[in-house]
Amino acid sequence: MSRTLHILSVFCAWALGFVWLFPLIYAIWAAIHPPEYATHFSLFAPLTMENFKAAWNEAPFMRYMLNTVIITTIILAGQLVLCTLAAYALARMEFIGRGLIFALVLMQLMVVPEILIVENYQTLAGLNLVDTHWGVALPYLASAFGIFLLRQTFKTVPQDLENAAKIEGCSVLAIIWKVYVPLAKPTYLAFSLVSVSYHWNNFLWPLVITNTEKSRPLTVGMSIFGAPESGVDWSIISAGTLISVGPLLVLFILFQRQFVQSFMQAGIK
Amino acid sequence: MANSLFPLTAYTIYSTMQSSKQIHAWLLLLPAMCLLVAFTHYPVVKTIARSFYGFGTRWESKPTLENYRYLLEDDVLMQVLYNSFLYAAITVPVSIVLAIAMALWVNGKLAGKGLLRTAYFTPTVLPMISVANIWLFFYSPEIGLLNKLLGLVGHGGINWLGDPSVALYSLMAMTIWKEAGFFMIFYLAALQTIDRNLYDAAAIENASSWTVFRRITFPLLMPTTLFVLVNALLNAFKLVDHLFILTKGGPNNASNLLLYYIFENAFSFFDTAYASALTVLLLVVLVVLALLQFGVIEKRVHYR
Numbered sequence: 001m002s003r004t005l006h007i008l009s010v011f012c013a014w015a016l017g018f019v020w021l022f023p024l025i026y027a028i029w030a031a032i033h034p035p036e037y038a039t040h041f042s043l044f045a046p047l048t049m050e051n052f053k054a055a056w057n058e059a060p061f062m063r064y065m066l067n068t069v070i071i072t073t074i075i076l077a078g079q080l081v082l083c084t085l086a087a088y089a090l091a092r093m094e095f096i097g098r099g100l101i102f103a104l105v106l107m108q109l110m111v112v113p114e115i116l117i118v119e120n121y122q123t124l125a126g127l128n129l130v131d132t133h134w135g136v137a138l139p140y141l142a143s144a145f146g147i148f149l150l151r152q153t154f155k156t157v158p159q160d161l162e163n164a165a166k167i168e169g170c171s172v173l174a175i176i177w178k179v180y181v182p183l184a185k186p187t188y189l190a191f192s193l194v195s196v197s198y199h200w201n202n203f204l205w206p207l208v209i210t211n212t213e214k215s216r217p218l219t220v221g222m223s224i225f226g227a228p229e230s231g232v233d234w235s236i237i238s239a240g241t242l243i244s245v246g247p248l249l250v251l252f253i254l255f256q257r258q259f260v261q262s263f264m265q266a267g268i269k
Numbered sequence: 270m271a272n273s274l275f276p277l278t279a280y281t282i283y284s285t286m287q288s289s290k291q292i293h294a295w296l297l298l299l300p301a302m303c304l305l306v307a308f309t310h311y312p313v314v315k316t317i318a319r320s321f322y323g324f325g326t327r328w329e330s331k332p333t334l335e336n337y338r339y340l341l342e343d344d345v346l347m348q349v350l351y352n353s354f355l356y357a358a359i360t361v362p363v364s365i366v367l368a369i370a371m372a373l374w375v376n377g378k379l380a381g382k383g384l385l386r387t388a389y390f391t392p393t394v395l396p397m398i399s400v401a402n403i404w405l406f407f408y409s410p411e412i413g414l415l416n417k418l419l420g421l422v423g424h425g426g427i428n429w430l431g432d433p434s435v436a437l438y439s440l441m442a443m444t445i446w447k448e449a450g451f452f453m454i455f456y457l458a459a460l461q462t463i464d465r466n467l468y469d470a471a472a473i474e475n476a477s478s479w480t481v482f483r484r485i486t487f488p489l490l491m492p493t494t495l496f497v498l499v500n501a502l503l504n505a506f507k508l509v510d511h512l513f514i515l516t517k518g519g520p521n522n523a524s525n526l527l528l529y530y531i532f533e534n535a536f537s538f539f540d541t542a543y544a545s546a547l548t549v550l551l552l553v554v555l556v557v558l559a560l561l562q563f564g565v566i567e568k569r570v571h572y573r
Contacts, residue, residue: 013374016367017388020450023403024391026414086301095294101302108309110559114507115528115551118535118544119312119319142304172293201396203510208536219398223513234406241399252394256387259394263451264458
């Protein structure tokens with residue numbers, strides 16, 4: 001009885017795993033075979049790279065990819081610097097209004113920028129930043145999640161290390177850079193992976209704030225590319241999809257352990 | 270004289286140090302706080318103001334309840350709210366149950382569990398928009414994969430995205446697929462913190478695996494479940510990317526969700542003021558969720 005149950009459980013586990021991977025497997029299948037095989041499976045279907053070529057010519061993927069890379073880089077760099085400074089102040093400095101500031105920071109965990117697209121669009125229009133990389137990045141530069149995560153980590157750094165650095169005559173910035181940042185490396189890695197995959201995949205805000213190829217990231221590009229009215233066939237859409245998820249997927253497969261551990265670590269705190 | 274001067278000087282030095290520390294703290298916080306206020310707190314206040322002072326895209330001089338009056342009369346909104354709650358009520362529990370099952374499998378002694386973990390987690394790292402294109406193909410009426418499969422068993426096929434009574438459920442299926450693996454991670458982390466001795470003790474008692482799960486694992490996962498619950502509810506209200514590809518809220522608003530409806534009002538119908546009133550409604554939902562989190566969860570999960 002228990003044996004049957006075990007076999008059933010193992011079967012369910014793999015069946016679910018197959019279903020979960022299926023869309024990706026299918027996309028690979030459709031992308032590397034001629035369009036007539038998109039809807040029927042044959043082991044001896046001829047392989048082709050034509051779909052990738054067609055997709056590549058159909059949309060300015062190079063430009064989209066470049067935009068996505070620029071946007072995620074601006075966001076990550078900004079977040080790392082701003083969150084480090086704020087997290088140190090909240091973790092290790094006594095100042096008037098600390099509780100209030102911390103509460104204001106935590107508010108962003110609930111009220112994420114996506115919800116405020118209407119007003120944020122007005123603000124960025126006022127700053128003349130519509131359809132720019134900075135326009136996409138600005139609302140995300142200060143991340144409550146990052147501040148919170150780093151604050152929790154900084155609090156575990158022994159106070160003695162900081163005191164020793166102070167006796168050596170280090171300034172506040174030098175203390176952060178030489179004592180806190182090196183000790184928080186795993187947290188930085190975790191936060192970076194979570195942040196990059198979030199912003200690589202982000203859609204709603206970039207859709208609102210970008211108008212042209214000049215700043216449009218991959219996700220927004222894909223939504224135009226894949227629209228049925230654009231008349232592109234499934235094999236080409238699959239190829240385009242793979243092009244758009246490719247870099248992140250390769251990154252994920254290479255750093256799989258770190259990815260999973262990062263999401264885990266980020267989730268526990 | 271020197272005697273009376275000394276404490277004064279010491280005090281002055283001390284207080285200057287204190288105030289310089291204050292200034293340092295504020296300088297460190299300034300860049301992050303400016304941006305946070307500019308893109309979170311200021312727009313919240315502005316949204317509330319616009320919902321009272323706005324009319325269409327204009328800004329009126331006198332406050333009006335017109336936007337809220339329309340909110341109460343809006344039949345589409347009723348449909349959207351019903352959809353949103355149904356969507357949350359189904360996707361959240363199903364994702365959580367699947368996530369627990371996945372975590373137990375991957376944490377167990379299964380051969381090839383590394384591969385299985387990758388399979389479960391992969392949808393999390395893929396962009397919703399890109400994978401929605403693939404799902405669009407699965408769901409498409411004539412050549413779509415699901416209808417081809419149904420065809421094999423002699424079924425005429427279902428209009429997955431075009432039938433108003435099915436479209437929302439088709440969206441839910443994709444959401445569950447996208448989210449369950451993400452929540453699995455949190456359970457996996459929690460499972461690894463459970464004391465092995467408890468399981469050894471249960472083994473001595475000859476407890477069945479269901480009893481072990483019900484009496485040990487599940488109760489100890491409770492804080493994680495609450496954490497995941499709140500995050501899953503939040504996601505249910507803020508994740509609408511797949512609507513843009515799959516249904517655009519249709520047919521006839523049958524699969525429209527609150528955030529998508531806000532987007533439509535602001536950027537398709539150009540009724541910024543009404544979109545603001547709707548945003549206020551969404552903010553209220555989020556505040557309730559926040560209170561739930563701080564009221565229930567913070568008591569159980571204590572941070573270092």
